[in-house]
Amino acid sequence: MIVVLGVASVAVGVLIGMPPFAYIIIGLLIAVPTLVYVYKPRENVLTNAKALVAFFGATAATLLIIQFIPYGKDHSNPPVNGEPAWSSPRTRKLMVNACFGCHSNSVEYPAYASIAPISWMVQSHIDKGREEVNYQEWNSRQGEAEETIEVIEDGSMPPSYYTMFGKHPEDRLTNAEITELIAGLLATEGMNEND
Ligand code: HEC
Structure with missing residues (x-):
């Protein structure tokens, strides 16, 4: 049992x-x-x-x-250090909604992110996400940024655990939004391997 x-x-x-x-x-x-x-x-x-x-x-x-345990309690954000030259405000908005929760320095922590062990989980996603690519640390090379279009196309980002059980409904991309976002990202430098 x-x-x-x-x-x-x-x-x-x-x-x-x-x-x-x-x-x-x-x-x-x-x-x-x-x-x-x-x-x-x-x-x-x-x-x-x-x-x-x-x-x-x-x-x-x-x-x-x-x-x-203090890990995951510090909800302050590092300063924003530049962003990609988004092709349009709409492209940026879709990226902010779907991706900035883990890949930016403008993370908004929900109230439940203060309760361990959920806070550990949230913090570890953000730490790992920022490590891979931080769309607000554009002053330094973001190695994985060139995978951006690919991970959206293959549906691996945003991760399924993020939108599962109806969480973050505003961050889930509809098929129309995915098409729109990819077109916008193709016109933004640095989002795929060919740039
Ligand atoms: C809930 C947090 C979270 C959200 C939201 C999120 N990511 Fe990620 N992302 C991660 C984590 C954690 C990793 C590293 C480990 C992994 O691959 O799961 C990652 C890895 C990546 C990578 C590196 C390549 C790879 O597959 O490992 C890219 C590129 C990426 N994310 C882009 C995006 C984009 C674009 C969005 C929005 C459409 C997004 N992410 C939304 C957490 C997130």
């Missing part, structure tokens, strides 16, 4: 792109006290109900404790 719950949590974690350290911290905090409790020598038999209470108790305590 507990194993099933554990496996299910990891599966959900992978699906939404949890950073690896989250499994270690959360896993240790929940697994260790639960196992200690379950295997501790005792006179009478341990009932399933009691084991479950121990598991959920450890989970609740863990959720409280991890709120004190």
